[in-house]
Amino acid sequence: MEMRHLGNSGLEVSVIGLGCNNFGRRLDEKQTATVVSAAVDAGITLFDTADLYGENGTSETYLGKALKGHRDQVVIATKFGGPMGQLPMQKGGSRQHIFQAVEDSLRRLNTDYIDLYQMHFPDLNTPLEETMRALDDLVRQGKVRYLGHSNFSGWMIAHAHHIAVRDALTPFISAQNHYHLLNREVEPDVQPACTKFGLGILPYFPLASGLLTGKYRKGQVHPEGTRLSSGPMAERILTDINIDKAESLFEWAEARGHTLLELAFSWLAQQPAVSSVIAGATNTDQISANVNAANWVLTSEELEEIEKLLGNSS
Numbered sequence: 001m002e003m004r005h006l007g008n009s010g011l012e013v014s015v016i017g018l019g020c021n022n023f024g025r026r027l028d029e030k031q032t033a034t035v036v037s038a039a040v041d042a043g044i045t046l047f048d049t050a051d052l053y054g055e056n057g058t059s060e061t062y063l064g065k066a067l068k069g070h071r072d073q074v075v076i077a078t079k080f081g082g083p084m085g086q087l088p089m090q091k092g093g094s095r096q097h098i099f100q101a102v103e104d105s106l107r108r109l110n111t112d113y114i115d116l117y118q119m120h121f122p123d124l125n126t127p128l129e130e131t132m133r134a135l136d137d138l139v140r141q142g143k144v145r146y147l148g149h150s151n152f153s154g155w156m157i158a159h160a161h162h163i164a165v166r167d168a169l170t171p172f173i174s175a176q177n178h179y180h181l182l183n184r185e186v187e188p189d190v191q192p193a194c195t196k197f198g199l200g201i202l203p204y205f206p207l208a209s210g211l212l213t214g215k216y217r218k219g220q221v222h223p224e225g226t227r228l229s230s231g232p233m234a235e236r237i238l239t240d241i242n243i244d245k246a247e248s249l250f251e252w253a254e255a256r257g258h259t260l261l262e263l264a265f266s267w268l269a270q271q272p273a274v275s276s277v278i279a280g281a282t283n284t285d286q287i288s289a290n291v292n293a294a295n296w297v298l299t300s301e302e303l304e305e306i307e308k309l310l311g312n313s314s
């Protein structure tokens with residue numbers, strides 16, 4: 001497994017990480033343990049969860065249990081800031097919420113430190129100075145080792161960098177944003193900001209929730225029991241345009257002796273500032289496929305062909 005530094009930091013993570021938002025939702029405690037154990041055996045070191053995943057933080061609880069005995073071999077990334085209740089102090093980036101949220105996550109994860117503590121969403125109602133000061137305190141207390149954010153825009157990344165330098169606070173080292181072959185919203189703004197300020201990108205939804213795995217084919221019945229077999233997310237993602245694009249990519253990869261899954265992982269892993277591709281998985285076969293999927297080194301001609309295929313270049 002290739003290891004990469006997370007941005008300009010000293011923290012190294014596996015280029016394939018494991019997204020943990022299926023835990024406590026589609027996977028129960030036992031199924032979580034099976035998937036996590038396969039991931040550790042396969043060399044995955046980065047596990048990305050959030051207080052918000054699963055009911056009442058069950059993703060963190062299941063992950064903590066599944067990682068028992070492996071704590072010093074892994075990087076646990078979790079997040080705060082999403083609503084954990086109805087009260088104003090149960091969400092956001094206030095000092096009040098952060099101090100409570102970190103204790104809750106540490107307890108559920110059954111650990112005394114979090115490797116990467118990420119702000120899940122921007123909070124425009126709280127001064128970023130307050131958030132960053134509180135997070136810096138957690139680093140100094142040893143409860144948190146590195147800081148990241150998620151769903152920040154380019155100007156927010158620049159603003160955070162400025163505050164960290166001005167006030168000598170611990171900087172953010174990672175940005176977790178929606179990014180895959182069919183969604184390029186980070187490219188004009190977030191990605192250059194990350195490159196400029198030394199943050200590593202952790203692309204979320206890297207497989208477009210499964211569309212980029214090759215299991216949803218144009219004109220064929222979609223597989224049962226999958227994330228996109230029904231529901232609002234399926235309606236949002238399995239549009240005619242997306243299915244056509246995924247089908248073109250599938251055939252293009254196949255003509256070169258590769259799978260769409262390999263293309264999805266390898267393409268992302270080659271994009272500027274990307275440190276680790278944190279895909280979710282619901283079984284051990286998916287883990288085995290995913291850990292071997294980022295080895296295709298695409299040439300510049302191939303990268304250009306992909307843009308033409310997707311209608312992104314003239």
Ligand code: NAP
Pocket residue numbers: 018019020021022026048049120150151176177203204205206207208209210211213215225226227228261278279280281282283285286287289290
């Ligand atoms: P994803 O990685 O795009 O898709 C994961 C899904 O793809 C799995 O649940 C599985 O679907 C399917 N899959 C994975 N490997 C497969 C394989 N080899 N063959 C066939 N199907 C495969 O989406 P995600 O898991 O939602 O996103 C990754 C992580 O990003 C999350 O776990 C979470 O940690 C993070 N995230 C963060 C935010 C944020 O706001 N920061 C938002 C969303 C996600 P089935 O379930 O159908 O088996």
